[in-house]
Amino acid sequence: MTEAATVNAIAIGIDLGGTKIEARALAPDGGELLRRRLPTPSGSGDDAYQAVLAAIVTLVGDVEQELGQVGSVGICHPGTTSPVTGLMKNCNRVFMNGRPFETDLSRHMGRRMAFANDANCLALSEAIDGAGAGANSVFAVIIGTGCGGGIAVHGKVLAGPNRVAGEWGHNPLPWPDADELPGRQCFCGQRGCLEEWISGPAFARDHREATGVALDAPSIVAAALAGDAPAMASLDRYVDRLGRALATLVNTVDPDVIVLGGGMSNVSCLYERLPPVIAGRIFSDTFTTPIRPASHGDSSGVRGAAWLGRDLQSRA
Structure with a gap:
């Protein structure tokens, strides 16, 4: 995808929260095109982890199918990915810790995506248009x-x-x-x-x-x-x-x-x-x-994730 095409494509943000997983699609000017959410899978262990991956794949697929466009994707998540091991740490959904979340989700989606924790997504969202x-x-x-x-x-x-x-x-x-x-x-x-x-x-x-x-x-x-x-x-x-x-x-x-x-x-x-x-x-x-x-209140995390994904795609 060229940079010009990316700028005119939808930007999809996913916010992985403790109780819900939310997806929002933004237009190039930041206008909201679509909002969808699923409950965050409960439970523990590998079953819960795999269910989170599947829920995100489903949300992104539903958004793209409804809007008729393939967009860039950014993920806002709790915790941090270790730069040494590539594994999640410090996540309040403890079944996520010790997992190669970024690698696994990218493989499930079959594409590059951007990842950042919730505070960084908040900062980015408010810096861009907040x-x-x-x-x-x-x-x-x-x-x-x-x-x-x-x-x-x-x-x-x-x-x-x-x-x-x-x-x-x-x-x-x-x-x-x-x-x-x-x-x-x-x-x-x-x-x-x-x-x-x-x-x-x-x-x-x-x-x-x-x-x-x-x-x-x-x-x-x-x-x-x-x-x-x-x-x-x-x-x-x-x-x-x-x-x-x-x-x-x-x-x-x-x-x-x-x-x-x-x-x-x-x-x-x-x-x-x-x-x-x-x-x-x-x-x-x-x-x-x-x-x-x-400015964007509770929406800042998911909006920041969307902008993060667009920036990554434009540099691809």
């Missing part, structure tokens, strides 16, 4: 069930030689107070990781431990905005910790735009409250970096 459009560098943060990040530079994903660029969720909480040490044990094997402080479940756990009241993150925020003092204190701690974490990101990467995604990105007061916290921590006398919610 909250970071036109910026040279975009750091996208996921603060939801977990905590992750991705970097896009000049509209391209920056993965790094170890494929961990942007994985700030497994750095320690910076400038910890005495009562924040040594930090909770993280699933990655370390203590005090950001994921254990600024994810949605971590926010809820912090409130429960401080007050004895079990509420989910949206309920805590609603109570805080209604003037509930304990909830306000929990939200204050959360803003301070997230601000400290973002300050180290600015000191290290200094991106043009920071984009927030995931459930906690819907807390609207963050965009007003975070800048002064960051400004007080960075190694600079000014902080002007915009912090914005993801």
Whole structure:
């Protein structure tokens, strides 16, 4: 396929999630042509893994048959593919770990495809036609069930030689107070990781431990905005910790735009409250970096996968 033909072809993105596998087809201008989804196969072991491969093949085939075009394909997946072994790791669907997912799916599909994790797809989507459009560098943060990040530079994903660029969720909480040490044990094997402080479940756990009241993150925020003092204190701690974490990101990467995604990105007061916290921590006398919610919301991952696939095909 020539580059000109690729630019005018559909771009198919697949988002492999914990509960659903979603496919979207985009037109050359980014307009959505089609959306389809299947439940993510349940179970464990090889049967579940093979069912995931089959579901993706089915989705792509259905999209192309319905639109009457063969398109480029990009896959947004949790976890990471090891650059040494080619096997999946760090995936919350544990039956995927240790599997040659990229190799197996490409063989099943009989074509080249692009692969990236969900945070990198978010960064790419928002850099191309979202909250970071036109910026040279975009750091996208996921603060939801977990905590992750991705970097896009000049509209391209920056993965790094170890494929961990942007994985700030497994750095320690910076400038910890005495009562924040040594930090909770993280699933990655370390203590005090950001994921254990600024994810949605971590926010809820912090409130429960401080007050004895079990509420989910949206309920805590609603109570805080209604003037509930304990909830306000929990939200204050959360803003301070997230601000400290973002300050180290600015000191290290200094991106043009920071984009927030995931459930906690819907807390609207963050965009007003975070800048002064960051400004007080960075190694600079000014902080002007915009912090914005993801323009495409939960759709950013699948859209980023679509753009990733088109870019790979255009370079073939």
